Amino acid sequence: MLYCTKCQTVCEDSTRTCPNCKRSRGLRPVKDNDEVFFMKVSEGEATEISALFESLAIRHRTEQVKAGFSTSVFDSEFVPTDRNIYVEYRDLPRANETLAQEKEDPAPAEEDDMPKGKRMVIQTVSILAFMVIVMLVVFASDFLATLLRELFMK
Ligand SMILES: [Zn+2]
Incomplete structure (x- = not known):
């Protein structure tokens, strides 16, 4: 292999000019x-x-x-x-x-250390928690609406 002292790269012995910087004067055996x-x-x-x-x-x-x-x-x-x-x-x-x-083989993300089963449980629990919150909001607004209607009906 040859070494180009101009741009500090190596190239094949067969080349006459450095393929990187196109100069020939800096070439010598590496x-x-x-x-x-x-x-x-x-x-x-x-x-x-x-x-x-x-x-x-x-x-x-x-x-x-x-x-x-x-x-x-x-x-x-x-x-x-x-x-x-x-x-x-x-x-x-x-x-x-x-x-x-x-x-x-990049360093695994922290998330990937968690076993698959455990991650699924957490996902399921968070989905259920979200549904419970949605239901509570629906019930609460329904309750409020009923309350208001009753107040005005009187
Ligand atoms: Zn070069």
């Missing part, structure tokens, strides 16, 4: 400790991913996206708080795997 542009994320995601990589000892670095300079053609839109994540080449496969797993 080294294990080269920082490869990994992805651009929002500030919050950067913190999360950084912590995740930290826990797995994936060598990485995050950097504020510079205004007027986009490292990639993947995405030219950015907000100033966005961060670029760079991962060392030797840890890149692990970084990719980690993120792929994260996407496949």
